[in-house]
Amino acid sequence: MTMSKLMPHTDLKKLVIKLGGSMLAGLETSFFEALKKYQSKGFQVIIVHGGGPTINEDLEKNNITYKTINGIRYTSKEAVSIVQKALVEKVNPFLTKQLVSANIKAIGLNGIDGNIFESDFLDQSKYGYVGKILKVHEEKIQGYLNAGKVPVIACFGATNDGFPLNINGDTVASHIALAIGAKALFLITDTNGIKIQDAVQKEVNPEEINQWIQSEDIYGGMIPKVEAAIECLNAGIPAIHIVNQNFEGTKISKEGVRS
Template identity: 80%
Template sequence: MTMSKSMPHTDPKKLVIKLGGSMLAGLHSSFFDSLKKYLSEGYQIVIVHGGGPMINEELEKNNIAYKTVNGIRYTSKEAVGIVQNALVEKVNPFLTNQLLSANIQTVGLNGMDGSIFESDFLDEHVYGYVGKIQKVHDEKIQSYLHSGQIPVIACFGATSDGIPLNINGDTVASDIALAIKAEALVLVTDTNGIKIQGEVKEEVNPEEINDWINSEDIFGGMIPKVKAAVECLESGIPEIHIVNQYFEGTKIAKEGVRL
């Protein structure tokens, strides 16, 4: 993944990086080196994280079944507190401590008090206690960026009256990227990008993605990931990257766009 190194000092470019939960326990030192490189080049970075493996482990300990619906984790009333504990109390501190140990200044955040983002039910009948973001408070995020910190945001929120909500991490990342006018949204996963018939595609466009969804070459958890990417493109984010922790993978951009 390459970016332009030249930028006005008064208008730093921004990256939103979404870390899949499966990546968190095995991040290589080169990942943190890459973050430092982008910071040294003047980029401001926001990290959004999930926590799938930790959530699954905690649900299994409590004998609570789990499933996905349309690529989104169904979250029952009995599961939502366990999801909250895994994301907010375990994964978020673990990741912020890793960054601090690598001498990267950071602050751990979530959407539960509404100060970072406000949320409401996505569709309680279909998904249970799963939320969607209603509003991102970009000025609050900007304040952390201006202070030289990387906000590390857990994909968990609450309704205005305090009902906890699990939120898909890819959509949280895309909503935040749009709100802060990020140069790029980077989805770091345990795959090397979009793989079609065994081949990783280095560059794709939205039309190809729609065709692959229809043909079921793209399926499962990759569907909300690429849909969020396309929505970001349509809304004005110049490019989306689906990469591994070495920042190798697929760039998604509108046809003809070369940044």
């Protein structure tokens, strides 16, 4: 993932929240109340979501094997249509409906038509039908925010030629956060943040993260999360939080220290 554009932060009242797929079926009332509280304080909220468990279940039903490479799901040609249906036709409407039921105005979106973001193959020979973000149309997202809605964005896109692309959710969330000049990016997972030797690190900096990747204390799906966090910091996002649905966990900032 490459982020070369340093975004100005003229509006510090936007938050991007990325929900891991494992969280979606078990979201608690406290999560929705926290969103409302942020909105009441004047924050505009964007949600990006994955759908790992639903995707895995649907792939297994179709006898399609799956694997991850460097924390990124390899997506074969036969798997990509199943991934698309899981994310766009199942998970996205389900989450959007949950928000609406909690009296939060929301609209389900994705990157297939290129209106929200444009994408292309990340590395087809290595990852298959997995995408990278080329451009985010922040004006489209801002339009929904100005209308008082929470954009709920599935991490799925397509090439300009129409080839479907599964995109890592942390990557999508990071690029959107940068494009809109978000105050913070929250990566909500089923863990309480970055754990090193079973201890949650409350606040860390990029140097420590790089050391932990080298020592393999950080591994698997946490790697793209922390790498996205570091790139966001370098591009100007003040802080990235890897947290549970109660917004408790690890804050990553350039000045962060272990606690």
